[in-house]
Amino acid sequence: MQDQVRQQEIDTATAPAPALKGVKVLDLTQFEAGPSCTEVLAWLGADVVKVEEPTRGEPGRWGMTDRSDADSHYFIYYNLNKRSVTCNLKSEEGKALLRRMIEKADVLIENMAPGTFARLGFDWPRLHAINPRLIFAQVKGFAPESPQANYLSFDMIAQAMGGTMGVNGHPGQPPVRPGPTIGDTGTGMLCAIGILTALYQRMATGRGQHIQIAMRDAMLNYCRTPMSR
Known part of the structure; x- marks a missing residue:
């Protein structure tokens, strides 16, 4: 038994570092589509810091539970391996704090209501000026050029409008919503792929980039095979 423990210690000591060790991610997301993306990055070794409003934290903490003394299971499921900091983005002090964090970050991801983050003073040109190496990812319900670009979206809306x-x-029966929340997590996985690709490309260019992913577009991607029949 002691030999087995000793061998495990040796294996751990000689194991390669996590793939994303040293990558700093600012997570300004809530509920599921964004947090599922950043959780994958955290599993891969990134240092993910969840930035939350100071009174109650992100809505997933308290909006999906009937208990007032603990975070919801829903929140825990999608926020493993992350750290958390509170920041009031409605105050100048909070905005200054976020700017300082952006200066040292590799990735920033947000899924606020369309236009909210820009109105706070953090659109892509501003972020790129603060940190030219920053990768800025946004998860929205619909693409910027879509007629529904300013609409909110949740899993069920994305699945309905994306064809899932x-x-x-x-045949001949009403549409059926699948059990898994692929409108959220399926979008999050595609966003994670985009971020990983941007990190790889930055090794050659030295510069960050702006990534936008729409939940409806993600669902259309997953429906290509049945839609081709």
Whole structure:
């Protein structure tokens, strides 16, 4: 038994570092589509810092539970391996704090209501000026050029408008919503792929880039096979 423990210690000591060790991620997301993305980055070794408003934290903490003395299971499921800091982005002090964090970050991701982050003074040109190496990722319901660009979206809306419900169920029967929340987590996985690609490309260019992913577009991507029939 002692030999097994000793061997495990040796294996741990000689194991390669996590793939994203040293990558700093600022997570300004809530609920599921954004947090599922940053959780993957955290699992891969990134230092993910969740930036939350100071009174109650992000809504996933308290909006999905009937207890007032603990975070919801929903929140815990999508925020493993992360650190957290509170920051009041409605105050100049809070904005200054975020700017200082941006200066040292590799990635910033947000999924606020369309236009909110820009109105706070953090659009892509401003972020790029603060830190030219920053990768800025945004998760929204609809693409910027879409007629619904300013609409909010959640999993069920994305699945309905992206075709996921329409390709489930039986012919002649109403559409069926799949059990898994792929409108959220499926979008989050595609966003993570985009961020990883941008990190790789930055090794050659030395510069960050702006990534935008729409939940409806992500669902259309997952529905290509049934829609081709």
